[in-house]
Amino acid sequence: MNTMLDMTNEIGIWLSAELDEVSSVMSGHLQNKHPEVNSVCSKLAAYKGKMLRPSLLLLSWRATADCAVVPKNVVTAAAVVELIHLATLVHDDILDEADIRRGAQTINSLCGNEAAVILGDYLLSSAFHLCSTIKHVELNILLGEVTNTLCAGELVQLSHRNDVDLSLDSYFQIINDKTASLIAASCEMGSLLGGGDGGIVSVLRNFGGSVGKAFQIRDDLLDLLAQKIDIGKPAGRDLEKGKLTLPVIAMLAKNPDLKPAVLRAISNHDRDALRKLLLDNGSISSALHEIKKLVDGAVAGVRGEISNDSSEQLCNLAAQLKQGI
């Protein structure tokens, strides 16, 4: 899997320095007077990823404010969205019974499910606390709405495990809620703090929503197609957990006769059989086409409204979702 963020050009280097600041705000804010808390938090180092959400927030801010010196509040907001994301990863790993993430042991595997439940709560709580310190009431309300949506998405997904009757609409609603909503909110927060007017904020929020859905479809495809070594975590986990993803749902919508074969593949955890069905039915390439459509729409939306170095960097970042599968 490529890293999705090209840090070699001028804006890339700007972003890289700002992301270091974001990381330092995060670790500073998690610092606790109790060594027992710091000890569990120190295990989070392995969860550090590509920081997609803070990157989108920072670039959305810069595309709107058109200014290079990022104010403290914007760095803080970027740390907030990443803390929320970390909280979802820590709790997701409990739900998925995952032992490995990004090539390292998960918190639940290192410290037990109990510590992982509380650590996820601590991250969620720290994110809200940090957001409150910005003293921007609308931002707090927006964050609360997004985290409600994330949780609702996870609960709906959970209730549809092994559900071969899940509709495409429901699937898109789930990935919007559990993944795209926070990515859309990252773009929205960045542009709000950049002083963007309602139109610009809405364009960037929609951009984030489409990128977020494309990102989740891509992640689901990797789980279906990749080997562990490629994605830093065990592949095939969705199948084991009975999570139906786009290629499977789209295939069943066209060929309901395949439901028994899909159910068999799920109950046998037989990823090869499922993959063969999907390839035979052209469902993988349909899903790749859906990613392309979402990314192209997101890019066109931004280019129709904003044109500067940072908005181009947002578009480049989105375009990278079309590569590497």
Added chain:
Amino acid sequence: MNTMLDMTNEIGIWLSAELDEVSSVMSGHLQNKHPEVNSVCSKLAAYKGKMLRPSLLLLSWRATADCAVVPKNVVTAAAVVELIHLATLVHDDILDEADIRRGAQTINSLCGNEAAVILGDYLLSSAFHLCSTIKHVELNILLGEVTNTLCAGELVQLSHRNDVDLSLDSYFQIINDKTASLIAASCEMGSLLGGGDGGIVSVLRNFGGSVGKAFQIRDDLLDLLAQKIDIGKPAGRDLEKGKLTLPVIAMLAKNPDLKPAVLRAISNHDRDALRKLLLDNGSISSALHEIKKLVDGAVAGVRGEISNDSSEQLCNLAAQLKQGI
């Protein structure tokens, strides 16, 4: 266990009507567009308890504002603290592997640990979202500080399971963080919204802190002494989970020679043996004395500063913690 809230007098009836409003704000706010979410939330009905935190918030507001018509914001804040409390109950029941709470099945037992993890997150998120709608920045910051403290308390407690060397200071810090902090914050929020000056707010926060510690010591004693039928949940859970509580820690501080016997009782889950050790050493009555000391201090603190019907009701409520064991 007595219900701790006497609803038969004039203020009790006032409180009872306001608490109904609080419940209705809570259930209205949890209402979601996805039936899958509402279905899990409906299981929370069995978690409804005596609403200690909203009661303290409402009475602290009334003791400060000295007015009977409670504004919407105060009811909202009371719903916020109860939602946080519910979130901690749902996640605690996962940590404690508890099947029964208040005589009914727990969320983890009814819907599985996965749904319980997400529901707890949803409650936490809903509480923050609801708090943000009050548009009182300091309240949001206070709430974030308290939830950070709650989580830290839980993490520290978890890291001291089966620790017969846990000091009395550490025990008091744990119960302050995991329990008393939210109860203190409930009193603080009520008095802040009631327009109390710094001195009054601080007196009521300290009252809540002492009441909260007394409440937790009492809860720990009931777990040690009561039968399931008395407390609506299995007793002896602390022992099974290796949680050392006040009578045990105080006994070991005086008689370190008893550590092997206590460790044996823990590993055998032998509550009778532990109880006998504690009774022989006068440790149960010492813990009861500690409750009395905390309650008397809390009451004296309030009576030294405020004198009206609601502050007396707060004192009566605290005094009930000394009864019924």
